[in-house]
Amino acid sequence: MVLERYLQSAVTTDLGRKMVFLGGPRQCGKTTLAQSVLEKFPYRGGGRGLYLNWDDDEHRRRIQHREWAAEDELVVFDELHKFRRWKAWLKGLHDTTKHAHTYLVTGSARLDVYRRGGDSLMGRYHYWRLHPFTLSEPVPGISPKEGFRRLMEVGGFPEPFLDGDAREAQRWRKERFERVIRDDIRDLERIQEIRTLELFVDALREKVGGAIVLSNIALDLQVAQKTLNRWLDALERMYLLFVVRPLTARIPRAVQKPPKVYFFDNGDVRGDEGARFENLVATHLLKRLHYLEDSTGIRHGLSYIRDKEGREVDFAVLRDGRVTDLIEAKWADSALHRPLQYYAERLRPRRAIQLVANLKAPYDKGDLRIRGIDELARPLAED
Numbered sequence: 001m002v003l004e005r006y007l008q009s010a011v012t013t014d015l016g017r018k019m020v021f022l023g024g025p026r027q028c029g030k031t032t033l034a035q036s037v038l039e040k041f042p043y044r045g046g047g048r049g050l051y052l053n054w055d056d057d058e059h060r061r062r063i064q065h066r067e068w069a070a071e072d073e074l075v076v077f078d079e080l081h082k083f084r085r086w087k088a089w090l091k092g093l094h095d096t097t098k099h100a101h102t103y104l105v106t107g108s109a110r111l112d113v114y115r116r117g118g119d120s121l122m123g124r125y126h127y128w129r130l131h132p133f134t135l136s137e138p139v140p141g142i143s144p145k146e147g148f149r150r151l152m153e154v155g156g157f158p159e160p161f162l163d164g165d166a167r168e169a170q171r172w173r174k175e176r177f178e179r180v181i182r183d184d185i186r187d188l189e190r191i192q193e194i195r196t197l198e199l200f201v202d203a204l205r206e207k208v209g210g211a212i213v214l215s216n217i218a219l220d221l222q223v224a225q226k227t228l229n230r231w232l233d234a235l236e237r238m239y240l241l242f243v244v245r246p247l248t249a250r251i252p253r254a255v256q257k258p259p260k261v262y263f264f265d266n267g268d269v270r271g272d273e274g275a276r277f278e279n280l281v282a283t284h285l286l287k288r289l290h291y292l293e294d295s296t297g298i299r300h301g302l303s304y305i306r307d308k309e310g311r312e313v314d315f316a317v318l319r320d321g322r323v324t325d326l327i328e329a330k331w332a333d334s335a336l337h338r339p340l341q342y343y344a345e346r347l348r349p350r351r352a353i354q355l356v357a358n359l360k361a362p363y364d365k366g367d368l369r370i371r372g373i374d375e376l377a378r379p380l381a382e383d
Contacts, residue, residue: 047073132156
């Protein structure tokens with residue numbers, strides 16, 4: 001039985017209107033989701049679905065020659081971005097066959113990369129970003145407590161999360177990392193210094209939650225800083241990590257601090273429990289914001305705050321440029337984080353929350369809420 005993911009209903013609904021593109025990190029479950037959509041799609045009388053993967057020789061030939069039947073109402077193209085002229089090909093296909101067929105296009109993060117520039121397909125598709133498992137996506141048979149343990153220990157990608165074995169998760173992580181670095185990023189950026197790139201990622205793994213001073217890392221690796229800037233952008237576009245930048249607008253005495261870096265796979269973090277919990281909170285927030293942005297079209301963002309007096313809050317959630325939530329992540333410290341109170345009084349967000357992993361009992365302090373990990377389990381659609 002295929003496990004139904006959180007985007008299945010939304011993707012199915014959108015396929016009734018337009019093509020759907022499904023992007024996200026490698027091995028986060030895009031192909032499995034597509035196959036589940038195929039299985040449960042509301043076909044018209046006599047209709048059926050067809051799955052074609054560009055990496056399969058026979059499938060590739062069928063794609064190039066448009067070989068499918070009139071009854072194939074829904075056609076899934078997996079890894080189609082590897083077809084050099086896929087955008088022009090898909091545009092022509094959609095424009096000439098949209099009344100008879102609908103198309104779901106999935107692939108690695110490169111699908112999103114190519115989507116950004118000179119989009120000849122504009123208006124013909126909806127785009128969704130799939131994320132690994134989080135507490136906001138319950139899995140039958142796995143309690144929230146066990147889910148939290150697995151997220152902290154093996155991360156939320158489907159294979160290691162569902163298996164729950166730390167040793168096997170490490171083997172899986174090594175293989176995935178090598179494929180992303182040696183295949184995806186090298187193909188995209190034509191990067192030759194693969195070993196140095198790997199050392200750069202190792203350095204970032206040890207700095208999760210802290211400001212990333214690229215000039216210092218460049219000196220250690222004997223690489224130009226502009227090279228590291230380019231690599232960081234490539235790593236983010238490949239969904240290996242994501243960058244959270246400081247918020248400066250409307251922040252008195254704000255400082256232009258360097259960015260922070262978090263990993264989509266919590267298992268990539270090399271740090272103490274506090275760093276891993278902060279990374280876990282970051283992935284939960286980003287998943288929620290991507291879902292809200294993809295479902296509503298309203299721009300959402302994630303930043304952090306720090307001023308010249310050293311007052312810092314881990315995360316500020318923005319909706320159309322306005323701060324709506326302030327979040328501070330703590331592993332065990334349940335005492336009120338004073339900078340959170342300071343910024344809450346000045347920015348007046350809807351919510352100001354201190355998330356504590358090992359909280360004995362939730363409590364409120366004025367408009368501030370001190371909460372445990374249950375707060376991370378709120379449904380994604382709950383804004």
